[in-house]
Amino acid sequence: MNPLIWHASIQKELELAAVKVLRSGSYVLGQEANQFEQDASDYLGCSYAISCANGTDALVLALTAADIGPGDEVITTPFTFFASTEAVLRVGATPVFVDIESETFNLNPCCLNEALSNKTRAVLAVHLFGLPARILEIKDFCRINDLVLIEDCAQSFGAEINKIKTGCFGDFGCFSFPPSENQEGYGGGGLVITKDSKYREKLLQLRKHGSTEKYQHKVVGYNSRRDELQVALLKIKLKHIDEYNRQRLDIACYYSEELAGCEVFLPVGNGHVFHQYTIQVDHRERLQRHLTEAGIASAIHYPRPVHHQPTFKNKSIYRSVDDLYCAEVASKNCLSLPIYPGMQKEQFQRVVSEVKSGLAVRHGMVAGV
Ligand SMILES: Cc1ncc(COP(=O)(O)O)c(C=O)c1O
Structure with missing residues (x-):
């Protein structure tokens, strides 16, 4: 879907904001970034929000601020976009993979204990596809x-448990705003939230080459400053995020009602914002081929669990405590159906009807098969 079509209602506002930045003469970490951080922390309900260049940096900054590095272990999920693990490796720590729950795709809290060692320093939990992980249990652990x-x-921007937004449960919540996320920006972008003022100070220093005073570098940091143009546009999108998430939820409810009883596992869970609507289905390639032939775009998130990425051929850079069976199955069976704000009823009705006929073809139930 061309974002220009469904952004039409806020297009004028976006253009005015862009022109204002261009004319301001201030392009990096200025007023817009300050205001965005304030708006984001108000929306998320956290004490501090620190913007940065992208979501991978947000994770790296958080790990570095927590002093996690070589010799430390971080328990995490093998079923996510690679960046989650990449950040752990970037700071020199060792990812320790535990399996996911097959029905939620998220870290299984029951597996955490087994992964614990005297080197464990952190848990990195991902709220995959917009569904909150079982974060209260993970937090207890x-x-x-x-x-x-x-x-x-x-x-998972805007997803919540008991009216508390994801990101507010842990020591750090890390967000990302490329055009592909549910709070999508117009380029790269990231944000770290925390309730701890000491972490806030560290994050501010780290994102700016380890410096809080011009040309004084107390630690080795990163160049992860946020540009004004992106945050000015994101600030406008932030006002509409609940509406966008609500539209996603409506489409998801329709899919779930219509596909109930079909031979697929449907996504479950409370507080879901449906960044993706991901089903699990046997013979996925056949269904995907059918959808492609019908002109419906679907996607596989993710075809390889992280521990099977080529970079993990060197097994000494990670540890895993069990056979990661559910992550393996999910990567073989997962298929994401189209879902986005502004999607028209006839479009999602057609998705359902083609999924049903794709599944029927498999069973030879279509006339002439
Ligand atoms: C789960 C997850 N973590 C981290 C990232 C990294 O974000 P960014 O692309 O902004 O660096 C992504 C991006 O797709 C993601 O999906």
């Missing part, structure tokens, strides 16, 4: 074992 909790909320 972190509290009992004195671990840092980092939430990867790249796909």
